[in-house]
Amino acid sequence: MNLSKSRYTSGIRCEKLLWLDSYHKELADDMGNNSVLENGNEVGNLARGLFGKYKLIDFSKGFSSMIQDTKKLLDEKENVICEASFYYDGNFCSVDILKNDLDGVEIYEVKSSTDIKDIYIDDISYQVWVLKNCGLNVKKACIIYVNSNYIKNGELDIYSYFNIKDVTNDISDDNVLSYVIKFKNILDNKNEPSNDLSKSCHSPYDCPYFHYCTRNLPSPNVFDVGCSVRFSSKLEKYYNNIVTYQDLLDTGGFNDRACEQMLFELNNLPPKINKDKIISFLEQITYPVYFLDFESYQASIPTIDGTKPYQQICFQYSLHYYLEDGVELFHKEFLSDDYDGNPMYGLCEKLCQDIPKDSCVLVYNDSFEKTRLQEMAYLFPKFRDHLLNIKDNIIDLFPIFKKHDYYVKEMGGSASIKKVLPALFPNEASLDYHNLDQVHKGDEASSAFLSLKNLDDDKREELRCNMLKYCQLDTFAMVKIYDKLKEVVKKK
Numbered sequence: 001m002n003l004s005k006s007r008y009t010s011g012i013r014c015e016k017l018l019w020l021d022s023y024h025k026e027l028a029d030d031m032g033n034n035s036v037l038e039n040g041n042e043v044g045n046l047a048r049g050l051f052g053k054y055k056l057i058d059f060s061k062g063f064s065s066m067i068q069d070t071k072k073l074l075d076e077k078e079n080v081i082c083e084a085s086f087y088y089d090g091n092f093c094s095v096d097i098l099k100n101d102l103d104g105v106e107i108y109e110v111k112s113s114t115d116i117k118d119i120y121i122d123d124i125s126y127q128v129w130v131l132k133n134c135g136l137n138v139k140k141a142c143i144i145y146v147n148s149n150y151i152k153n154g155e156l157d158i159y160s161y162f163n164i165k166d167v168t169n170d171i172s173d174d175n176v177l178s179y180v181i182k183f184k185n186i187l188d189n190k191n192e193p194s195n196d197l198s199k200s201c202h203s204p205y206d207c208p209y210f211h212y213c214t215r216n217l218p219s220p221n222v223f224d225v226g227c228s229v230r231f232s233s234k235l236e237k238y239y240n241n242i243v244t245y246q247d248l249l250d251t252g253g254f255n256d257r258a259c260e261q262m263l264f265e266l267n268n269l270p271p272k273i274n275k276d277k278i279i280s281f282l283e284q285i286t287y288p289v290y291f292l293d294f295e296s297y298q299a300s301i302p303t304i305d306g307t308k309p310y311q312q313i314c315f316q317y318s319l320h321y322y323l324e325d326g327v328e329l330f331h332k333e334f335l336s337d338d339y340d341g342n343p344m345y346g347l348c349e350k351l352c353q354d355i356p357k358d359s360c361v362l363v364y365n366d367s368f369e370k371t372r373l374q375e376m377a378y379l380f381p382k383f384r385d386h387l388l389n390i391k392d393n394i395i396d397l398f399p400i401f402k403k404h405d406y407y408v409k410e411m412g413g414s415a416s417i418k419k420v421l422p423a424l425f426p427n428e429a430s431l432d433y434h435n436l437d438q439v440h441k442g443d444e445a446s447s448a449f450l451s452l453k454n455l456d457d458d459k460r461e462e463l464r465c466n467m468l469k470y471c472q473l474d475t476f477a478m479v480k481i482y483d484k485l486k487e488v489v490k491k492k
Ligand code: SF4
Pocket: 013, 014, 015, 016, 017, 020, 195, 196, 197, 198, 200, 201, 202, 207, 208, 209, 210, 211, 213
């Protein structure tokens, strides 16, 4: 089996990952990485314009045609070749952008991220090694990545949108040969490598084989501990063969909330309710009270003036509200139909109508909503005061659960609303996200919004309806949680 850039970098991270990815992809978890791939493709295509006119090697023609076409263009002294492809002794690589000068070549690896990760250096080292062995003089190697500080203003300026870092002096192709030999041996072997868990399981990306690789550990085990315990701390315990909850409790070293999580699960403890803390929380709330949740998407390449790469663009909200304590629950919502412009303008206009100034606004995990309101206040001076007023009146439900002032063992050490809700309401079908159609989580809502403009009317209406139901459940969940807090403090 040939090596490629992606196989080589998988091998650098973990040899078992390389082997599983090559022979048993069916064992991988679905990591929901589609939007990451789409962003990567869009950014890669955009970067091709950085050096003027270019020739693109056609990927669909297959590897041998790609290699032949590259050779032909090099012979013709073509100056910029994208996806320039090379093969040396079982090693294939396509260079994102190759600048072909009379005295040698420059290679540019394009990444859609906003920083440079160590693994990129391995990636480009492999390319340099292949090209050198194909007889090319590699003068310079660079990584092109996204400038997170770029703010779009008028036409997209690709020279400001991208950062280019010269990594020629950081790369080392001396070790590549020994890795290549090692990885080829692994691929030639029918037996799965025996690599143990390591930091590569979660860094720089979550490995999709983590469940597979931990399948023989007792359940629950150290990797099921939540409560903000770092993966490196869990690994340390694991390496010392401290894996079960009992062993972890006996040896100590994790934070109090993590110990509480384990004690609750081991001893099947009843819910913990810190009434004083919950009463103090509830005493802050005034009426009318609004329950707010935004949906948003991220665009790697900003299309809206005043926004940055990967900025969250809000397109939808749901708002439940009580005008008075213990009376009727009302609902309002917004879902933009501005698919090509700026959905945030209409959203802000309606939000300022729907939430009067100085109202109490409940959210779940306030950093997201507060940051969005701050960004939109900056974008729209017309609504600035009102949006900042909403932001300043936000009260967060999340800390009650994060700090375990209300804890139920089924939360499993997580304060995420998707864990808290079924833990508090285990048998309520109307609160079960699985019972929704089409849209069950935030990233599905983002993709749904971006797909709306290309749907025919019936399909668009159906999807919009399901998006509204999803977002409505998010705020209804908060209402139920709020009502539950009021209920539990009343109980003797
Ligand atoms: S989960 Fe860890 S050990 Fe398993 S393949 Fe991935 S990186 Fe390797």
